[in-house]
Amino acid sequence: MRIAVDPDLCQGHGVCESEAPDVFAVGKDHMVVVLHPDPPASQRPAVEAAVRFCPTHALSFVDD
Numbered sequence: 001m002r003i004a005v006d007p008d009l010c011q012g013h014g015v016c017e018s019e020a021p022d023v024f025a026v027g028k029d030h031m032v033v034v035l036h037p038d039p040p041a042s043q044r045p046a047v048e049a050a051v052r053f054c055p056t057h058a059l060s061f062v063d064d
């Protein structure tokens with residue numbers, strides 16, 4: 001399981017960074033950077049919140 005970002009949808013709102021700051025960062029270009037595409041299980045709840053609350057639905061989980 002890893003995190004996928006649709007760069008066409010990301011608008012740099014930073015909700016993901018707020019929910020899971022160890023996994024997501026928003027750069028000066030207002031584009032999210034996934035710091036850990038395959039985060040540890042301990043981060044799963046925070047990442048699920050980030051996916052759920054991203055206002056543009058740019059984040060998703062992809063099964064490997």
Ligand code: SF4
Pocket residue numbers: 005009010011012013014015016017024026031032053054055056057058059
């Ligand atoms: S919350 Fe969504 S739109 Fe905002 S920076 Fe994260 S991925 Fe992009």
